[in-house]
Amino acid sequence: MTLENPFENSRKxxxxxxxxxxxxxxxxxxxxxxxxxxRVTFPVRMDDGSIKVFEGFRIQYNDxxxxxxxxxxxxxxENIDTVRALAAWMTWKCAVVDIPLGGGKGGIICxxxxxxxxxxxxxxxxxxxSIAQIIGPRKDVPAPDVxxxxxxxxxxxxxxxxxxxxxxxxxxxxxxxxMGGSLGRSDATARGGLYTIRxxxxxxxxxLKGAKVAIQGYGNxxxxxxxxxxxxxxxxxxxxxxxxxxVMNMDGIDPEMASQHKAKTGSVTGMLxxxxxxxxxxxxxxxxxxxxxxxxxxxxxxxAHTINAKIVAELANGPTTPEADDILFQRGVxxxxxxxxxxxxxxxxxxxxxxNFYMYYWSEARxxxxxxxxxxxxxxxxxxxxxxxxxxMRTAAYVVAIERVxxxxxxxxxx
Ligand code: NAD
Numbered sequence: 001m002t003l004e005n006p007f008e009n010s011r012k013x014x015x016x017x018x019x020x021x022x023x024x025x026x027x028x029x030x031x032x033x034x035x036x037x038x039r040v041t042f043p044v045r046m047d048d049g050s051i052k053v054f055e056g057f058r059i060q061y062n063d064x065x066x067x068x069x070x071x072x073x074x075x076x077x078e079n080i081d082t083v084r085a086l087a088a089w090m091t092w093k094c095a096v097v098d099i100p101l102g103g104g105k106g107g108i109i110c111x112x113x114x115x116x117x118x119x120x121x122x123x124x125x126x127x128x129x130s131i132a133q134i135i136g137p138r139k140d141v142p143a144p145d146v147x148x149x150x151x152x153x154x155x156x157x158x159x160x161x162x163x164x165x166x167x168x169x170x171x172x173x174x175x176x177x178x179m180g181g182s183l184g185r186s187d188a189t190a191r192g193g194l195y196t197i198r199x200x201x202x203x204x205x206x207x208l209k210g211a212k213v214a215i216q217g218y219g220n221x222x223x224x225x226x227x228x229x230x231x232x233x234x235x236x237x238x239x240x241x242x243x244x245x246x247v248m249n250m251d252g253i254d255p256e257m258a259s260q261h262k263a264k265t266g267s268v269t270g271m272l273x274x275x276x277x278x279x280x281x282x283x284x285x286x287x288x289x290x291x292x293x294x295x296x297x298x299x300x301x302x303x304a305h306t307i308n309a310k311i312v313a314e315l316a317n318g319p320t321t322p323e324a325d326d327i328l329f330q331r332g333v334x335x336x337x338x339x340x341x342x343x344x345x346x347x348x349x350x351x352x353x354x355x356n357f358y359m360y361y362w363s364e365a366r367x368x369x370x371x372x373x374x375x376x377x378x379x380x381x382x383x384x385x386x387x388x389x390x391x392x393m394r395t396a397a398y399v400v401a402i403e404r405v406x407x408x409x410x411x412x413x414x415x
Pocket of ligand 1: 189216217218219220221222241242243244293294295296315316317318342345
């Protein structure tokens with residue numbers, strides 16, 4: 001998926017799957033539109049005493065399978081079409097991992113890098129009171145996304161609790177542990193992705209012990225993936241990169257040492273016992289698993305011809321362009337598509353919701369076991385659909401997800 005016209009892209013993907021599934025035209029038409037959109041403007045007092053008016057959105061794309069769920073982004077270039085597309089993708093993501101939630105998304109047009117903590121707190125609180133009518137633990141549950149974090153979630157819980165006159169920890173997920181967050185959330189995306197890699201390796205007959213892994217992007221998702229790939233399966237991390245460049249060592253890079261080096265110098269580049277590697281060479285490395293965990297649109301049509309990995313596990317959102325997708329499919333590269341591979345985060349967010357409802361909190365081991373089950377089942381369902389329809393894994397993931405949403409819509413008698 002390219003992100004230039006995200007909503008149009010999401011509709012194209014939907015149309016492709018509608019054709020495969022032979023969807024009724026009225027069902028297809030309903031799925032082309034968000035069910036509910038709220039646009040708000042609200043004032044925030046800035047530190048210099050002035051009042052600035054901000055614009056925000058909350059979109060609930062489809063709630064046939066349950067209350068909607070999706071992050072809140074703070075971004076200067078936020079716009080309603082991006083939020084619509086992301087809300088649609090959340091619908092498919094929740095459905096593919098079979099959690100009883102629909103998809104939503106929210107955003108505020110703002111530049112958080114230019115705002116003080118006090119201004120961000122007032123912005124977060126005022127946004128929540130502006131959208132309070134349509135959100136709730138049983139209606140729509142936001143979470144952190146681009147430039148939002150657990151502190152922002154904590155302010156939102158507090159504001160919503162004041163509006164409700166009682167404590168409402170379940171209004172958002174991604175909270176600090178002290179106020180109802182879940183253990184196992186911080187590395188859930190990487191861990192969930194690794195469970196799908198394990199399943200793919202079984203299908204393809206790849207031994208993961210000693211398997212060569214290259215990871216583009218050494219942030220939250222990428223660095224956790226490196227540590228867990230080594231710890232869980234004994235993989236050998238042979239190349240890593242960040243925005244300043246890439247490094248490689250075919251004998252293996254120690255993920256802990258890489259994190260320490262990055263913490264000290266701000267980058268993985270220049271690490272001891274590694275040699276620099278260009279982006280082109282990085283993506284073309286002869287590895288078993290390539291994990292894009294940075295940006296969108298990095299595997300392009302041109303680069304797709306040089307990919308040498310057996311598995312491409314998309315922890316990042318949208319790393320592969322549609323043109324590259326077709327080439328990789330023809331070349332027999334096994335893609336674990338983004339909204340399956342990185343669904344571990346939303347799955348543990350759902351576990352956080354469950355724990356909030358029960359007011360009873362699970363051990364980290366229990367979170368891991370349940371996450372494994374969800375991701376494994378999801379991978380198997382998608383792989384089975386790819387075999388049944390003879391389609392690529394990405395299209396198969398959409399087919400599984402859309403079929404589940406449509407079934408719920410029919411069960412409800414909507415169509
Ligand atoms: P992050 O900001 O922590 O890390 C991003 C990393 O990518 C940084 O190390 C950065 O230096 C690196 N990077 C930037 N430009 C690069 C380039 N040109 N080449 C190589 N590396 C580059 O972000 P994150 O939370 O780890 O998210 C990474 C991706 O995973 C995003 O696409 C995000 O949407 C997706 N994702 C993350 C989560 C999560 O829970 N963290 C959940 C779902 C999806």
